[in-house]
Each structure stands twice: as C-alpha cells, then as structure tokens.
Amino acid sequence: MTAPAPIVYPTDLDGWRAFVAERPEAAISRVADVDARLGRADEDGLDAAARLDLWNDADLALRQATSEVYLLSEAHPDASVRGAAEERVQQLETLASGRLLDPALFAPFAAVDTDEGRGPLDDEQRRLLDEVLRDFRRGGVDLPEAERARVRALTERETELSLEFSRNLRESRREIRVAPEALAGLPQDFIDEHPPGDDGLVVLTTDYPDLMPVREYATDRATRTAIVAAYNDLAWPENDAVLAELLALRQELATLLGYGSWADYETETRMIGRGAGATGGGARIAEFLARLDEVSAAAADAEYPVLLARLREDEPEASEVTVADLFYLLGALRRERHDVDAQLVRSYFTFDRVLPGVLATTGRLLDVEYVPVDVPTWHADVHSYDVVRQGEVLGRIHLDLHPREGKYNHAACFGIAPGITGRVVPEAALLCNFSRGLMTHDEVTTFFHEFGHLVHDILGGRQRFARFSGVATEWDFVEAPSQLLEEWAWDAEVLATFTAGPDGEPIPADLVEKMAVADRFGRALEVRRQLGHANVSYHLHVDRPADLQAATEHWYRVTSPVRPLPGLHPYAGFGHLTGYGACYYTYQWSLVIARDLLSGFGGDLMDPEAATRYRREILEPGGSRDAGDLVDAFLGRPFAFDAYRAWLTGA
Known part of the structure; x- marks a missing residue:
C-alpha cells in the first residue's frame, strides 16, 4: 500500500483561491455520499462496525477541510483568500452541526445501540459509538421539528458571530505615538528599531514585539499605560454588539438543548463535568475557581504591597498598581532583589x-x-x-x-x-x-x-x-x-x-537559578490574573450582564489586587471567549x-x-x-x- 503523503499547497494566488474553493467542495461531496449510504444502512445490511467506519470517513473529510480553511482564514496574507476561507469555515461548520440534527442519520446508530449491536465491537469502536450518540443528543436530534429548526438557526449564527469576533480581533491593530524620551528603559536595539517619524514622535503598536518589551521595560509609566490601554481596547467597539448577541444566543441554545447554562453545556464533555449531568458542570467551574481563590489569596495579598512600595519609588503619589505596571514592577524587583536583569537575559535568546x-x-x-x-x-x-x-x-x-x-x-x-x-x-x-x-x-x-x-x-x-x-x-x-x-x-x-550571549557563551546556570528564584515572587498575583480571566469567561456566560464593560471591570477588580485600567473594554479583544467560551478555567x-x-x-x-x-x-x-x-x-x-x-x- 502506498504511504500517505502530506498536503501539497499552492504556489500562487489563483492556486490558493482554487484550494479554498475546491477542497471544501470535495469534502462536502464525500460527506453527502457517506450520508446517503448511512441512510441505506438497514437496507444494505451494514453492521455497527461498517456504520462507524462510514461515519469516520465523513468525520475525517469534514475535520480536515474545516481545519485547512480555518488556518487560512487566520494566516493567509491575502485578504480575499482569508475572506473566502472564513466563508468556507461557516459552510462546513453549518454542515457538521446540521448533520447532528438529522434523525435519519441518527437512526443507523441508535439502532445498533443494543447489547446485540455492540457485541461485535471492540473497545475503541464502542467508545466512538458512545461519543457519536452523545454528539447527536447534544446537537438536538431528539427535539421536536420546530425546536430543531431553531437550534439549527442558532448554531449557524453562533458560528457566524464567533468568526466575526475573531476577524475583528485579527484585523484590529492600534498605535500610540510617544516622544523618543518616553522609550527610557527599553533595550537599545528596540530603540534603534523605532526611530522618530517626521513629526518627531515614535510609533508603537499593539503587536506583541512592541507591546511585550514596552510593558516590561519602559520606565515611563505613561508610556506603559498608553500601550496597555490601547491593547485593552482592541476590537472595540466592533465586538461589543457581537459578544452581547453571542452570549444571549448561547444561553438560548443551551436552554433549548436542556442545559441550565452554556457553562453546563460545555463542561459535559470535559474532565470537570464528568458525571455532573446536564445542569451540574457549570457549578463545578465556580467551585474550582473558589478553590483557586482560597489557595492564592494570602500569597497574593502578601505580594501586592511589595509591588506598590516599589512603584512609589518611581511614582510617590501612586495609590494602586495597575495591569500596566505589573510586568515592569516584577522585572524591576527581580533585577534589584535577585540580580536578574531581564534585558541581560534577553541578550542570550536570539x-x-x-x-x-x-x-x-x-x-x-x-x-x-x-x-x-x-x-x-x-x-x-x-x-x-x-x-x-x-x-x-x-x-x-x-x-x-x-x-x-x-x-x-x-x-x-x-x-x-x-x-x-x-x-x-x-x-x-x-x-x-x-x-x-x-x-x-x-x-x-x-x-x-x-x-x-x-x-x-x-x-x-x-x-x-x-x-x-x-x-x-x-x-x-x-x-x-x-x-x-x-x-x-x-x-x-x-x-x-x-x-549565546554577546561573546558566544551560553546563559550561565547561576543566572537561570536566579531567574527561577525570582520567578516565584509574583506567582500568586499571576494566578489571580488568570483567575480574573476565568471569572470573566464564566460570569459573562452565566450572569449575562447588560453592561459588559462594567461586569468585566468588576470581575477583574474583585479578583486581583492589581487594578484593571478603568473604562476600557478588554472583553472585546478576549479571543478565548470564542474557542473556550465559559471555560477559561481550563x-x-x-x-x-x-x-x-x-x-x-x-x-x-x-x-x-x-x-x-x-x-x-x-x-x-x-x-x-x-x-x-x-x-x-x-x-x-x-x-x-x-x-x-x-x-x-x-x-
């Protein structure tokens, strides 16, 4: 048998446009053929193993086609290819969810869900059968026809909104302009790469190669605050209405499918929700977050005053540490307390x-x-x-x-x-x-x-x-x-x-040890920061607040002593709200x-x-x-x- 070969990608723009059009069409055709054969499963005498093999054929075609175009929607340099790929993602995901609403496709698997039908199956086939049956149930196949139609419409819209949210974020890029002296503290190579423009100002963007060094090294608090504020308003206001509709839609969909909340729906298939049933998994998220709160609170409360005291060395009137200060202060303390200079460390990593x-x-x-x-x-x-x-x-x-x-x-x-x-x-x-x-x-x-x-x-x-x-x-x-x-x-x-450092020598082991020791300070505050994200992810879905900005700022404020920048809209750029939904606790x-x-x-x-x-x-x-x-x-x-x-x- 000939060994399978990796995908061969196009070499020109026309080829990419054809790739995005033709490969999904081939997958859709393959799925249609499989579904027709599954519809004749009883007539053709297909046993449980043959039905599962057919399902796997369609599943493979759909998963690969969707993955290919999803990657291109996020990575291809040509906007027309990205747009066409995004349309194909919508089409393929609509097909996948629609199949789970089709009683005629469900019937061949429900029919073999018996002791006799399962008997010839091995453990892996039984596992697949269990998950296929679960997918159909979670997809809404058992609902009355009118409710199935509503589920179909909601699922299609959920995919459309998720793609729009991601597209708005991907295409959102903000800039700030600062005086050259506002780059004080940044590495010389960074400064050299950011010369002033004709107006005498330096342009900094929210792209990671600018954002990360500025928030860690810039001694000018106004510079740090400006770039973090710009980053916290990515994809706003575009994603405000998108997210509001997405949250409402997910709750309606969960309710139609018999779940108490979107969190209950999502956790049913996860470790945290095992055995919890249709209305218990979401509560387990809250229990887990409460456990994280308990284990990290005291350590974070001990770390925060140290940060504030260090900030006041630079800013005597400062009353609170904000997210724009956190990474800079941690770096300063690591350098001053543990002789760990982040810029020296950086010099070893080309x-x-x-x-x-x-x-x-x-x-x-x-x-x-x-x-x-x-x-x-x-x-x-x-x-x-x-x-x-x-x-x-x-x-x-x-x-x-x-x-x-x-x-x-x-x-x-x-x-x-x-x-x-x-x-x-x-x-x-x-x-x-x-x-x-x-x-x-x-x-x-x-x-x-x-x-x-x-x-x-x-x-x-x-x-x-x-x-x-x-x-x-x-x-x-x-x-x-x-x-x-x-x-x-x-x-x-x-x-x-x-x-390799400037002279070619590897990073010294004692410096790495100092880095590890220094990293322990601030660990609890980092957990609290992550806990804030998890609380936002969970509570936006479960509470469905009318004011997304106020609710998001509230959860960040009550979770961590490090303050969010007020009046901003980080939820609009919180990309995990599409893929991870209510489950950033993950x-x-x-x-x-x-x-x-x-x-x-x-x-x-x-x-x-x-x-x-x-x-x-x-x-x-x-x-x-x-x-x-x-x-x-x-x-x-x-x-x-x-x-x-x-x-x-x-x-």
Whole structure:
C-alpha cells in the first residue's frame, strides 16, 4: 500500500483561491455520499462496525477541510483568500452541526445501540459509538421539528458571530505615538528599531514585539499605560454588539438543548463535568475557581504591597498598581532583589538560536527528528519540517512565527490534517508573533508551550478514527502537556544548549537559578490574573450582564489586587471567549495536572525512560482514552492538587 503523503499547497494566488474553493467542495461531496449510504444502512445490511467506519470517513473529510480553511482564514496574507476561507469555515461548520440534527442519520446508530449491536465491537469502536450518540443528543436530534429548526438557526449564527469576533480581533491593530524620551528603559536595539517619524514622535503598536518589551521595560509609566490601554481596547467597539448577541444566543441554545447554562453545556464533555449531568458542570467551574481563590489569596495579598512600595519609588503619589505596571514592577524587583536583569537575559535568546534549540530539545525528548522540507506554504516566513523517527515520517509541522498585517495576533497551534494510520499524515501549524531578533524569556516559554500542542497533535495523530486524532482529549486537559513543556525553558542544562550571549557563551546556570528564584515572587498575583480571566469567561456566560464593560471591570477588580485600567473594554479583544467560551478555567485546571505530571520526571527533565513513558502514555494515545486514565497510566495514580499548591505557595 502506498504511504500517505502530506498536503501539497499552492504556489500562487489563483492556486490558493482554487484550494479554498475546491477542497471544501470535495469534502462536502464525500460527506453527502457517506450520508446517503448511512441512510441505506438497514437496507444494505451494514453492521455497527461498517456504520462507524462510514461515519469516520465523513468525520475525517469534514475535520480536515474545516481545519485547512480555518488556518487560512487566520494566516493567509491575502485578504480575499482569508475572506473566502472564513466563508468556507461557516459552510462546513453549518454542515457538521446540521448533520447532528438529522434523525435519519441518527437512526443507523441508535439502532445498533443494543447489547446485540455492540457485541461485535471492540473497545475503541464502542467508545466512538458512545461519543457519536452523545454528539447527536447534544446537537438536538431528539427535539421536536420546530425546536430543531431553531437550534439549527442558532448554531449557524453562533458560528457566524464567533468568526466575526475573531476577524475583528485579527484585523484590529492600534498605535500610540510617544516622544523618543518616553522609550527610557527599553533595550537599545528596540530603540534603534523605532526611530522618530517626521513629526518627531515614535510609533508603537499593539503587536506583541512592541507591546511585550514596552510593558516590561519602559520606565515611563505613561508610556506603559498608553500601550496597555490601547491593547485593552482592541476590537472595540466592533465586538461589543457581537459578544452581547453571542452570549444571549448561547444561553438560548443551551436552554433549548436542556442545559441550565452554556457553562453546563460545555463542561459535559470535559474532565470537570464528568458525571455532573446536564445542569451540574457549570457549578463545578465556580467551585474550582473558589478553590483557586482560597489557595492564592494570602500569597497574593502578601505580594501586592511589595509591588506598590516599589512603584512609589518611581511614582510617590501612586495609590494602586495597575495591569500596566505589573510586568515592569516584577522585572524591576527581580533585577534589584535577585540580580536578574531581564534585558541581560534577553541578550542570550536570539530567535535564530531559539528556533533550532526548541527543535533539538523536543526532538531529543520525544525521540524524533525535524527534517526541513522545502515546500510551498501560505507565506515565505513559514518553516516546514517532517517529523521523523527511525526513517518513518510521523507528520509534518509548519512554523509561522512572526507578526504581519491580517495574521492571527496571539500564539496558538492550529491542526490541519487529523492523522489516521495508513490514510492521512498528521499536519499542524504554529501561528505566533515573536520578535525576529532578541526574544524575551517569556517569549521563549510561550514557544515551548505552543510547541507542546504541536507535538501532541503530531504524536497523537496515529489513530484509527479521526475523532481521537491528535489533541482530541477533554478540552480542560489539552493545556496540560503544553504547560508541562514550559518547564524545559527553565532548565539550565537545556538552555545552555542553544543560548549565546554577546561573546558566544551560553546563559550561565547561576543566572537561570536566579531567574527561577525570582520567578516565584509574583506567582500568586499571576494566578489571580488568570483567575480574573476565568471569572470573566464564566460570569459573562452565566450572569449575562447588560453592561459588559462594567461586569468585566468588576470581575477583574474583585479578583486581583492589581487594578484593571478603568473604562476600557478588554472583553472585546478576549479571543478565548470564542474557542473556550465559559471555560477559561481550563488553563488552571490543566496547570494542576501539569505540575503533577512533572513529578513523573523525578527531577531530570531529559530522563529517557520518563520521556518515553510520557510520550507513550500521555501524547501518543490522542483522544482514544479518557484524560484521567492517561494521567493514571503515567503517574500510577489519579492527579492531585498537592504539587500545584506547593508550586504556588512554596509550602
């Protein structure tokens, strides 16, 4: 049998326009053929296994086509291609949700949901059958016809609004203009790259390569405040009405489907909602957030006065620390208390060394090689690699790592092709916005984090069913492998392999140790910041406030002693409100697991036995087993809260 080949991308604009038009059409045609055959399942005598194989064929076609055009809607440099791709996403997602409302498609699977029908199925087939039946129920197939029609309309509109929200954010870019002296404290290379214009002012944008250094290094508080304020108003007012409608629509949809709230609907399929039923999972989010509040409150209350005292050294009249001060003050305290100069640290991390360093580190850890391939992609910035083990191509990755106009403006992994053994080579991409020169250590950590998603997608992409391919576990587990991989960005031996200072020497181990010690201060405040995001995500969906601005500012104010900038609209640029919905709690839930998974390495991050066990028990199964079972297999026990508490409090 001929080995499957990766996707071949176009080489010109006409080719891309055809790609966006023709590949979704081929998928839609394939789905129509499958659905016709499923409609004849009883007549043709198809057994349960054959019905599941047909469903998998359609699922694979839909998932791959949707992933391809979704990536292009966020990354292609041509606006017409992005727009056409976005239309195709809408079309494909409408088809996917509509199938779950079709009683004629549901019937072939309901008919085999019997002891006799399940009897010949193996465990993985039974798992797929259970999830297909659950999807139909969650999709509204059991509702009366009029209510199914309403669900269909709401689902289509939900997709349309989510895409509009993301598009507004992607295309939103703000600028501030400041006097050259307002760049005091910033690295000289940054200053050199930002000369004054004809008006004598320097332009700073909300793109990450400007935003991140300014908020961390600028000694001028007005400069920090101005750029953070601009960032906190991204996609406003455009997304104000979009989000208001989205929240109302999601609640109506959840109610129609028999759930108390959108949070209840979302958590049913996640670790936190297991066994909670249709009206219990959302409450568990609130319980988890309350637990985070309890464990972090005292430590954050102890850290905050230190920040305020340091701010008053610069600004004697300051009455509160704001989000525009946080990163600058943490950097100042790390430099003054622990001799950790963030600009010195940054001097060791050039992008041209970090990229091969991340590849080499993860390659050694996961027993793979990344072989560069010269293939067409959507932009000249993209680096493409085949992921190879012992001569076998396991998948292909694409790294699109620098900002440009019209591109996704955060950092994320985008699946492209869900891997099916013998049929489809798994393929995925990173879209990030890193500097082309020196990188902050935070950027390096983010690179490791996102690369964790990437390798999970590829190594978990040798599955039998598309449903379980790649990053297909419960959605509140998917961040755990990525958060775990961040730890490699803090290991002195790892960093020594790819860093180089001005004289070519690697970053000193004692400096890395100082960085780790310094990082412990402010950890509780960072958890409170994340808790603020989680509270906003949850309460906007559950409370559905009439005044989004006031409610968002309220939750940030009551969650953290670090104040939000007043009167701004960060919810309009909160991209996770589309993909994560009410469930931003996921990041801390996954971090609890990640801190526990770390214990499985016994203090040696490059231990080959632990790495092999981790790869086989956590990454390679994809979604073929429950996340709790994956953790049990790696740790030999269920995950616990203890390691997270110790990491947070030092106790």
